[in-house]
Amino acid sequence: MEKYAEDREFGPPDKKPHNEGICLFSDSKSCYGDDLESILNEITPKISGYEETIVADPHGEGLDLMRDDPVEAETTILKSSLWLVHHECIIEDGLKDDFRRAINATPPRTHVCILIDAPESEHEEIEEDLDEVTDSQNVFTVKSKPVLRNSIRQYLDMSANPKRGKEEVIEWNNNVCDLIDARS
Amino acid sequence: MGTFSSIRSIPFSEFLIFGRSETKIFAIVASETVFLGATFFVAKPPFLPIPFSDSAALLITGLLTVVLAAALYVLLSGLGYQTYSAKFHSPVHILKCWAAHLAFSTVVIYIGYLLLVYPYTGSIVLQPVDIGIGAVFSTGYAISIAGIIYGEDYFSDNPNTKPEDIDQFLTAAEDLKEKPEPEIVDEPGQLIQAGDSLLTGLQTSNLEGTGDLASDLQDWLETFKQRELQGQKKMVGDLPNSDAQFSVWEDRYNAFQDLEEELREMDNSASRRVVLSVRGK
Structure with a gap:
């Protein structure tokens, strides 16, 4: 990951689009029963300037990295600005404190989306369990596939797309580079 | 046939x-x-x-x-x-x-x-x-x-750099795969440079089959250029050893393996291959 120049342009003919990493933390690799790749395939055609100013890539090894070494994992997962975390990863894998630390370390505009995938009757209890993790302003919860799909599309189209505001994207990218440099 | x-x-x-x-x-x-x-x-x-x-x-x-x-x-x-x-x-x-x-x-x-x-x-x-x-x-x-x-x-003005390009492409890919991220300096750049040169050679070749290989290499290179280091490493085979790997990376790596196989075939002349097979290598 390299710092972007302040005056960097994205898009054709020669410029590299912003590479948006989407990090999934899930044992099943899926989101509400759907493969993340298929969700992205549905969404990306609707994103303005996709493949020109922005491309999105899913990375599925987030949970494995956290299980191996939560501190070391941050140097990899910080590079993704959209995290999709299945609630069980936080609650049942004993990684609650590690996730809280990792989320607190993210720069502003990194979007942490916790997927609550359980019967509606259990939602309240799960949200209570997640309480300390969701302190950060970067954290959002979703409880259904349509909401998740809409959230990802909006994020990729509006928040992470240099076409809608390249200054924010450059600032986020350079913040992450500084954070990673500081750790090495 | x-x-x-x-x-x-x-x-x-x-x-x-x-x-x-x-x-x-x-x-x-x-x-x-x-x-x-x-x-x-x-x-x-x-x-x-x-x-x-x-x-x-x-x-x-x-x-x-x-x-x-x-x-x-x-x-x-x-x-x-x-x-x-x-x-x-x-x-x-x-x-x-x-x-x-x-x-x-x-x-x-x-x-x-x-x-x-x-x-x-x-x-x-x-x-x-x-x-x-x-x-x-x-x-x-x-x-x-x-x-x-x-x-x-x-006597042509365009020297054939194919052997050097293949070597640079494959070496850069191997280094990119093996080295940890902090040790990677310019391997992606070298791979792109050699890949572009090979692509030009393939696109200007009039021989049967080179068009298909050029198209495959171009698609793979375009994707590679758009990826961050984390993704670029996956595209040359540094895939996480877990079942959390998305198939999109496996597909890109498979495409690279096909390209690598074709390029390795081009890395030896026919007579050298005959000599090697006679020696049993």
Whole structure:
């Protein structure tokens, strides 16, 4: 990951689009029963300037990295600005404190989306369990596939797309580079 | 597919000029006239200037033909090595080219024999010594054709950097895969530079199959250029050892493996592959 120049342009003919990493933390690799790749395939055609100013890539090894070494994992997962975390990863894998630390370390505009995938009757209890993790302003919860799909599309189209505001994207990218440099 | 049907499926000129420009055909025809004149000496005495017995002449011409035919194979193998087509690095395919060159040159030499010797002998049937000397001339003529093609490349303004590009591409990919992220300096840049150069070579090649490989390489390179280091490493095989890997990365890595296989095939000439297989490597 390299710092972007302040005056960097994205898009054709020669410029590299912003590479948006989407990090999934899930044992099943899926989101509400759907493969993340298929969700992205549905969404990306609707994103303005996709493949020109922005491309999105899913990375599925987030949970494995956290299980191996939560501190070391941050140097990899910080590079993704959209995290999709299945609630069980936080609650049942004993990684609650590690996730809280990792989320607190993210720069502003990194979007942490916790997927609550359980019967509606259990939602309240799960949200209570997640309480300390969701302190950060970067954290959002979703409880259904349509909401998740809409959230990802909006994020990729509006928040992470240099076409809608390249200054924010450059600032986020350079913040992450500084954070990673500081750790090495 | 049989030998004849495979030969028919490829333009004959590919076998003779290895996808080089058509102007070389004219150069070959021009050189042919020189050899037509030289075939004057193919006939029996009084046109054979050196007084050998028939059996000695046959032995000498036979040995010379074998040596020249082997030299022709090595020469054609070198020409095939310069191309961007994996097929032209195959010993069997070069053997087909070798046969095509010999067939073409034998026909030319025989026509020359008929034109220049028939008026004196009144026979179209070759004598044993004529066959021996004709074989030497035919292989010599075939070597001259291959030499013309070689010479055109030698004096060309565009040096063939394919071997260096393949080496740089594969080395950069290997380093990118093996090294941890903090140790990676310019491997992605080197891979892109070599890949672009190979792509230009493939796109400008007129040989069968190079268009498909160019298209595959272009697609893969376009994606590679758009990815961050984390994704670039996955594209050359640094995939997490878990079932959390998305198939999109596996597909991209599989595409790289196919490209790598084709490039490795292009990294050895046909004659070198023959030598290696003889040595059992």
